[in-house]
Amino acid sequence: MLTIGQLAGYVGVTAKAIRVYHAKGLLAEPDRDSSGYRRYRAADAVELIKIRTLAEAGVPLARIRELRAGDGLASALRQIDDDLAARIEALQATRARLRRLASGRLSPLPDEVVAYLGRLPGLGFSERWVTLQSDLWLLVFATHPETARTNFRDQSSMLDDPALLAVVLEYDRVHDVDPHDPRVDALASKLVAATRARYGDELPAYDPGSAIPALVQGAVNASSPAWGRLDALLRERLG
Amino acid sequence: MLTIGQLAGYVGVTAKAIRVYHAKGLLAEPDRDSSGYRRYRAADAVELIKIRTLAEAGVPLARIRELRAGDGLASALRQIDDDLAARIEALQATRARLRRLASGRLSPLPDEVVAYLGRLPGLGFSERWVTLQSDLWLLVFATHPETARTNFRDQSSMLDDPALLAVVLEYDRVHDVDPHDPRVDALASKLVAATRARYGDELPAYDPGSAIPALVQGAVNASSPAWGRLDALLRERLG
């Protein structure tokens, strides 16, 4: 007949854990010897091993108790197995993300982006615009390292075309006007035309599984009612 | 500028979690607007994504804070990655164990073992012996389903040889005698002779990575001083 410490040692758990299983009704309390010590038999070890197997699979203790009481065991086991498979996959995905986090430089931004941001004030952009652009590229480079550079070059090259530059500058400027000012509507038309000229009917798509475009646009819209309206107009007209 | 709920929604966490990260010093408190609401910028989203990536990898929040404060980041990330790999393997092992638990019948014991246990009282074995045997095979079948049957047939077939049966019966009987009674010593000699005759110098080995033999023998020894001494003598002479 085993003491609690021996049982714990053999099965590889702590005595405290065994007491917890007793307290939660997972494992039946064994008989006590004359001095009040719990005395276990090998059958208890079998039960304990089963409990640990389930617990290590991440099954909550309360659920383990139910399983041991009632039946429906087989289907529950199948579900636990599926769950376990999902968790393994999730961990592998996390691991991949972590690798990217480790390899991608954690320091702020690529030099070419820093240079781009430095040019903006000289071209007439507001400080607010610079901050917004900095935030945007920070986010995009952090979350889509593979495609960020291509996207960035595409976007930043717009400043080399004086006509496009003027449109973008106007975007910056309408921040503070009334949302229903006719300039907002006019700017929307110009942006639609410029976009069609640049990309045709095939708009460049971000990773559809990502919330980043929504995040960026949400931040932009929230900072000015005029920009919010502008965004609505563009959505409507570009479909 | 984002509110806490928007940030939470975009990154896929709850607002409460973000507040917790603030409280634990993981994420800097952002500026408040005029009504006291927290207002976030895209850079905060980047930080939050990094924090979540680490948290999902199982890194404790306290550790994440240290990592973000001090450096030694690269080696820490490598270690976290190793850790993650280990956890994935452990889960896969657990899954395999779970499968065995599901496929192996959970109901007590194979019929042939039940039949064997039923024969024991008629052969002259004590109730204690029957209990012990039941416990033993329960454990062995639960933990070593592949080899249990072979082991069991080997052991149970001993009862078919009248000479061996007598020795095993005597094992049962010496339970209550004094450990230094000469019968213990004599029985040890008989057991050594019988073992040598049956197996030669090559003793049958259990899975060496398992604690089951120790568990069973520990339970046996603990139940009687005479059996404890018998075990010591056998180890000495066979070991």
Place this chain on the structure above:
DNA sequence: CTGCGACCTTGCCCCAAGGGCAAGGTCAAG
């Protein structure tokens, strides 16, 4: 202007699955 519902704020208590410690009883060995 006044709702209304959806948001935000802080503060508090609650959960799982034990860990750790205290205060006392027990056991085996020297």
Place this chain on the structure above:
DNA sequence: CTTGACCTTGCCCTTGGGGCAAGGTCGCAG
């Protein structure tokens, strides 16, 4: 007989939040 290693119960501590209360705010509709 003492010592050290066990055992007993009871209580508080931890992690990563969840949930609720009580109150302040927001934007929109009537």
